[in-house]
Amino acid sequence: MYISAIFHSGCPTSSLAAEPINFDRIFCSSCHQKASPRNPNWTINRLPCPIVEDHPSCSVVIKPSDGHFRSYKFGDDLHIGIADSRGAVHSFWTQGIETQDSTWQDSLILVSLNSCSYLDKSLKIFKETDTRFCKTKYSDDTWNCFDFVLEFLRFIAFRDYSKLDFSREFTTKKLQAVVKYFTLFEKLKAQN
Template sequence: MPPNKMYISTVNHIGCTTRFLLVEPLNFKSKCPDCQAKIEKNEKWTISRLPCPLAQSHEDLACGIVIKPSNGHFKSYKLGDDLHIGISNSQGLIYSFWTKGIEIDTSKWENSLKILDFRAFFFENLNLLDNSMDFFVEIQRKMKKFDKSKYMENDWNCFDFVMEYMKFTNYRNYRSKIDFLEEFVTKKLENVVKYCMLFEKLSNK
């Protein structure tokens, strides 16, 4: 399993009521904290992976709106730090806007957070989603609305790019970025911070 994966599993076994948490890959030298039984790969042990809020593959990233820290990783993120936001197509390619203009990329978005899934809105028609994204970008490049020279960190940035796309598709027209953040970001971001703190705590045991 690649080292950047961030999975946490619950572990327990027959004959003991204690359930405990471990990060993956599991260390099979570990022992039950209650009865000291050694973890084994057999039917006596139950290992269940907790839902991970962060995208662990291109499939997890696909067809939605995703966010990540502007600098670093969610492991070191603190509430209030700057975020970068983008829109993903059906292949997990991320369209975003920053100092270099509109960028299409996927390599920099490992362990990002998908805050909205567009599949239901496009009635599972992924071609329609991809075409709308490409058409939107083509229009913006012709209009130079999101040219790199127009980028302003606080007044015309990646969040504006995403909200313009939502307006373009008639998904939603927000009065402010705060409304968008309250609906899609705040609660999920708090959950990610808690998950990462737990992952780090378990990793350093």
């Protein structure tokens, strides 16, 4: 799921390719020489991918409720949670507060939270003392995973955000970057 920039030394242009790169189809647009990963005159640099492939830690993260960011479209449902120091993500949904170790790879970090040991202790206390997040109180529209994260941020005195303020500050631009990245990835992949 990566995009690489391919440069030919001495030529002014570069190419982009989706990985895995098909070098049989990559040519320098200036001198028309065929690209080769073994030739030192060619440089391949992986562009930074906006999503986290491994387990996120000490952060607020989002992912599509269904599927992957590769197929995400604006307006699709998202799920938000808090990653602890081990990379386990704590979130709220129809089953109450849930802690998951393995389903949050390929998520998007919205906010990094400092002091992991403090975060872990705070999450434990918050989950044990705040009774508003039991499964019977969950509502898709009025009391959901987003409320869980915002209430936790208030609990640790990170800041008192409204949903709109949080989205404007942390979510909108990062989601736009994800959509642009994967739109370009799919176009490059289709060109092989």
